[in-house]
Amino acid sequence: MERKQVESSQSESVEMLLRQQLGEAEEARKTALSTLDNSEIVAALAEAASAWSEQDSELRRGAAAFLAQHRHMSAAMLEQGLGSVFSAITTSSMENLLKRECPDAPALERTTINKAGESVRLRGPSLVFHSLAGNVPGMGVPAIVCALLARSCCLLRDSPRQPIISGAFADTLAAVHPLLGSMVVATEWDAGDRRMESTAMRVASRVELYGSDETVDRMASRYGGRSIVEHGSRVSLGLVPAEADTDQWARGFAQDVAMYEGLGCLSMSLLLVEGPADRAARMSHKLGIELSRLQRLWPRGPQDLDLETSRRAFIGRAELSSAGNQDELLIRGRDDGWVVHVDPRAKLDPGCGLRVVKIVPVKDRQATLELLESSKVPIAGVALGMNSDSRNWKETVNDVYSCDATLVCVPGQLQTPPLGWRQDGHQRLGDLLDWYRDEQA
Amino acid sequence: MQKKIDNFISADINDDKYSFEELALELFEYQYERVPLYRQFCDARQASPSSVSEWQQVPALPADAFKQQLIDHGEEAHVFLSSGTSEGLDKRSRHQLTTLSTYRLSAMTFFNEMVLPDEPGSMSVLLAGPGVDSHPDSSLGRMFSWVYEETANADSEVVFDGDGEFDSTAALEWLGRMSSDNRPVLLLAVSSALTALLARMREKKLSCRLPGGSRIVDTGGRKGAAPTYSAAGMRKACWRYLHVPGYMCVNEYGMTEMLSQYYDDALVGRHRGRIDQRIKAGPRWCRHVVVSPATLQPVADGEVGLLRHTDLANWESVSALQTLDLARRVGDGFQLVGRASTAQLRGCSQLLTMAVT
Numbered sequence: 001m002e003r004k005q006v007e008s009s010q011s012e013s014v015e016m017l018l019r020q021q022l023g024e025a026e027e028a029r030k031t032a033l034s035t036l037d038n039s040e041i042v043a044a045l046a047e048a049a050s051a052w053s054e055q056d057s058e059l060r061r062g063a064a065a066f067l068a069q070h071r072h073m074s075a076a077m078l079e080q081g082l083g084s085v086f087s088a089i090t091t092s093s094m095e096n097l098l099k100r101e102c103p104d105a106p107a108l109e110r111t112t113i114n115k116a117g118e119s120v121r122l123r124g125p126s127l128v129f130h131s132l133a134g135n136v137p138g139m140g141v142p143a144i145v146c147a148l149l150a151r152s153c154c155l156l157r158d159s160p161r162q163p164i165i166s167g168a169f170a171d172t173l174a175a176v177h178p179l180l181g182s183m184v185v186a187t188e189w190d191a192g193d194r195r196m197e198s199t200a201m202r203v204a205s206r207v208e209l210y211g212s213d214e215t216v217d218r219m220a221s222r223y224g225g226r227s228i229v230e231h232g233s234r235v236s237l238g239l240v241p242a243e244a245d246t247d248q249w250a251r252g253f254a255q256d257v258a259m260y261e262g263l264g265c266l267s268m269s270l271l272l273v274e275g276p277a278d279r280a281a282r283m284s285h286k287l288g289i290e291l292s293r294l295q296r297l298w299p300r301g302p303q304d305l306d307l308e309t310s311r312r313a314f315i316g317r318a319e320l321s322s323a324g325n326q327d328e329l330l331i332r333g334r335d336d337g338w339v340v341h342v343d344p345r346a347k348l349d350p351g352c353g354l355r356v357v358k359i360v361p362v363k364d365r366q367a368t369l370e371l372l373e374s375s376k377v378p379i380a381g382v383a384l385g386m387n388s389d390s391r392n393w394k395e396t397v398n399d400v401y402s403c404d405a406t407l408v409c410v411p412g413q414l415q416t417p418p419l420g421w422r423q424d425g426h427q428r429l430g431d432l433l434d435w436y437r438d439e440q441a
Numbered sequence: 442m443q444k445k446i447d448n449f450i451s452a453d454i455n456d457d458k459y460s461f462e463e464l465a466l467e468l469f470e471y472q473y474e475r476v477p478l479y480r481q482f483c484d485a486r487q488a489s490p491s492s493v494s495e496w497q498q499v500p501a502l503p504a505d506a507f508k509q510q511l512i513d514h515g516e517e518a519h520v521f522l523s524s525g526t527s528e529g530l531d532k533r534s535r536h537q538l539t540t541l542s543t544y545r546l547s548a549m550t551f552f553n554e555m556v557l558p559d560e561p562g563s564m565s566v567l568l569a570g571p572g573v574d575s576h577p578d579s580s581l582g583r584m585f586s587w588v589y590e591e592t593a594n595a596d597s598e599v600v601f602d603g604d605g606e607f608d609s610t611a612a613l614e615w616l617g618r619m620s621s622d623n624r625p626v627l628l629l630a631v632s633s634a635l636t637a638l639l640a641r642m643r644e645k646k647l648s649c650r651l652p653g654g655s656r657i658v659d660t661g662g663r664k665g666a667a668p669t670y671s672a673a674g675m676r677k678a679c680w681r682y683l684h685v686p687g688y689m690c691v692n693e694y695g696m697t698e699m700l701s702q703y704y705d706d707a708l709v710g711r712h713r714g715r716i717d718q719r720i721k722a723g724p725r726w727c728r729h730v731v732v733s734p735a736t737l738q739p740v741a742d743g744e745v746g747l748l749r750h751t752d753l754a755n756w757e758s759v760s761a762l763q764t765l766d767l768a769r770r771v772g773d774g775f776q777l778v779g780r781a782s783t784a785q786l787r788g789c790s791q792l793l794t795m796a797v798t
Binding site: 302303305308309311312313316317319320322323324330335336 | 478481485503505734737745765767
């Protein structure tokens with residue numbers, strides 16, 4: 001009973017602190033609305049991001065080292081991953097994003113008169129709340145960038161599994177531009193803390209939830225009727241078209257498998273190889289060689305018991321299946337550090353991650369499209385093992401997008417999506433914006 | 442081979458002609474030659490009788506392999522089916538045997554050792570679980586029937602029918618009758634039936650005082666029954682509603698794919714004057730290792746990992762089995778932590794289609 005009271009009073013004081021920070025953020029937002037133009041925001045964000053992306057960045061190295069210990073992941077891998085997250089935030093990428101998703105960008109800076117003669121202003125909601133998942137670090141960074149470009153305050157609840165990046169980037173930003181820095185509130189609470197959760201849900205004008213479908217559904221169901229943007233489970237894959245060479249892409253595919261231990265929605269869990277079955281077998285050996293190389297550069301650490309057990313179950317099934325079927329092939333790294341299973345009957349599902357990948361030989365494009373369309377889980381990214389100057393490049397990209405993929409890239413780039421990419425294909429910035437009667441008018 | 446295994450199970454511990462290690466290696470060779478899927482599995486791991494020199498190196502087949510045709514013993518074979526999984530009835534494990542005598546020898550020898558160490562003689566038995574008549578495909582049902590056959594006196598009763606319905610009213614009446622007797626009783630139940638019984642007693646504000654020396658054996662998890670108890674909560678409720686102390690409550694761990702069982706060692710420990718932490722203990726013809734799911738190497742004492750068994754009683758199928766059951770290694774035994782979330786829900790409690798009639 002005593003302990004419960006202590007926890008309850010701690011939770012109360014944390015909630016008070018959160019309310020105070022959000023109050024200060026709102027004050028900062030009002031000032032930002034009247035004083036900041038797009039270029040000033042873009043410049044501040046680019047400067048803050050470059051402190052993380054520049055070569056030998058101490059910030060990035062320190063964060064990677066901390067997370068490596070916390071998540072049992074390779075520091076070198078995390079450093080590369082974080083480098084990609086922050087190097088996507090440049091002056092030009094933000095200007096392009098504004099151009100693409102906000103054709104009325106000047107209306108973000110000042111009041112305009114609409115057709116009805118009203119004084120209106122384009123901006124985001126006053127407060128955007130992101131409840132982040134713990135599988136991939138740095139997910140909060142593009143969220144912060146887009147919120148600030150939209151003149152919204154940004155509240156981020158980091159997962160205790162990835163606790164530092166949002167807050168650390170907010171600190172860097174505050175050092176560069178205190179006003180923008182104070183519009184970001186990065187915090188952390190346990191998944192079971194309903195008091196903090198309901199406070200955040202109550203004060204936020206817009207809510208975005210990240211995590212597995214189960215996690216997202218569970219949280220969303222507690223706030224029935226509330227409009228929530230859900231970033232749930234997705235599957236990502238690789239594709240080697242029949243006319244493409246198998247060998248040149250193995251290194252990139254291996255990186256897409258291993259990055260963040262395959263736990264992100266953009267982690268490649270399946271590789272489709274079009275053409276005769278021996279191409280898939282060849283690809284599996286090439287991929288194995290590259291995964292062994294990565295195992296030396298980015299040694300795999302043990303993950304949660306649940307994840308490891310799920311992986312073991314997958315390997316067990318693959319062992320049994322390949323022992324009984326001659327058209328299957330199972331190859332594994334030392335101590336099962338990585339696993340490649342060639343399985344013509346594989347279904348499209350997110351897999352178990354942790355450097356386990358299935359390769360599916362598919363006869364032709366028609367078979368590929370049928371497999372993609374059969375997916376019960378929405379497709380996020382597709383790494384396309386094909387030169388962009390190939391004759392069929394455009395047609396192949398269109399084929400993949402027609403199956404509702406939201407990102408198509410070359411192998412090795414799945415985990416470095418452009419700043420504006422959103423899992424469901426909607427605009428990350430544009431979706432935030434709306435016309436409001438001008439508050440200052 | 443059967444004779445060797447049966448002799449090993451029957452033999453006095455100091456009287457063994459063969460050691461566990463020798464038999465495990467011999468069985469590996471025997472099974473490698475006779476079970477095609479196992480041989481292919483071992484070949485893929487580059488393990489064969491000529492390359493394996495210690496029993497711990499024998500490749501452990503994932504228990505899921507029993508969902509495939511592991512070995513065909515013909516139409517005359519006894520076939521045990523698991524009670525169904527979340528994947529559906531067509532994905533049940535099948536364990537084929539040409540003879541049940543090793544199973545009976547293994548099951549009864551160790552049941553007597555762990556549940557009846559004080560040799561209480563015939564007892565009044567309440568069977569709240571499957572039996573061979575109601576569930577001929579259930580390996581648990583077969584074992585419960587043997588126990589019933591060898592232990593039950595005329596006052597015993599079966600309160601579980603072929604549709605998996607547990608008759609809690611009949612069970613309560615039986616408990617009432619037995620409470621006024623002074624001879625100890627044995628309650629054999631699937632955990633979900635026991636949970637349903639205790640829940641009914643709580644709801645009706647009923648309790649009884651079973652005679653001293655009475656004991657309860659439950660098995661199969663508590664899926665589908667509400668409210669559920671933790672293992673400790675179940676023992677507490679057994680004391681509260683049935684007046685059976687925790688050390689007389691024994692939880693069994695077994696599976697269709699394996700012909701030996703593990704039991705809580707509390708009752709036998711008490712009988713031998715030992716008061717240790719409660720662990721699951723297995724017979725000397727069945728050894729376990731708790732392994733890391735990441736590396737398949739044994740974990741340290743106290744750590745949680747996956748259970749791997751080497752069961753000599755499985756001489757007709759495959760002895761070395763890798764499960765997805767999570768356990769904490771404690772000394773020579775283990776404490777069951779649960780079943781990995783990715784593993785399918787399974788177990789004998791799924792026989793219970795309706796908790797209370």
